[in-house]
Amino acid sequence: MxxxxxxxxxxxxxxxxxxxxxxxxxxxxxxxxPSLTVSARIFLSLGSLSGCASVAFSAAFAHLPVFAAGVPVMVQTALTQQQFHSLGLVIVGLSCFCLGASRWLLAAGWLMVAGLLLFSFNLYARHVLGFDAFRALVPWGGGAWLLAWLCLTLGFASAAARKTAA
Known part of the structure; x- marks a missing residue:
């Protein structure tokens, strides 16, 4: 006011x-x-790049003749999760800019990045390239995402507590 x-x-x-x-x-x-903080820039950039990659992967899976027989459900799940968590990274980046980069927000961002690598990109490598060496890490990616959303919640709660204390 x-x-x-x-x-x-x-x-x-x-x-x-x-x-x-x-x-x-x-x-x-x-x-x-003032310009964005380093952490905000990193998470906004990674979220935007991941979102761009998910659109490119979706287009490739839909239009390339190699995938004419269809795309496995696991790959569709990986795409959907990548899109949601790309937006999550953008939210983390904006939160770092608006609220300040707390340890909870930083943890949320890096856990989302870890989830993208361990879950989505691991499933792409497995189903598209036939690279199966890191198959056991897929559940760890899902766990990283769960922890990321919890850290984001704690980041918002701690920012609200700081604001009311001030």
Missing amino acids: ADQGQDPSTIKCLNVPCCLFCPFLPHMTFTPE
């Missing part, structure tokens, strides 16, 4: 000027925020 006489362009919500999204203040400009 703005104080009496406060310039509306200086009001901020989650480090983003409110006027950026306000349809009633189209004449307002805002000063760009």
Whole structure:
């Protein structure tokens, strides 16, 4: 909420000027925020790249003649999970920028990356390339994702606790 006489362009919500999204203040400009933190940049980049890869893999599986007989259900599951957790990485990156990179948010991000490697990319290697050496690690990828979402929850809870304590 703005104080009496406060310039509306200086009001901020989650480090983003409110006027950026306000349809009633189209004449307002805002000063760009400082650059993204390293952790935010890493997780936003990895999430975006993973999302791009999932779209590319989906297109390849749908259109390449090699996969004309169909794609195994395991690969479809890997694609779906990759898409969800790519968005999860983007959420972690935005959270690191808006709330600060707490140990819980950093753990959530790296656990999501580990889950992508151990689950999705492991299943792609197994079913597409026939590389079966790391088959036993697939459940560890799912476990990493479960822990990642729990860490993200704790990251949000600790940020809320810090804000109410201040």
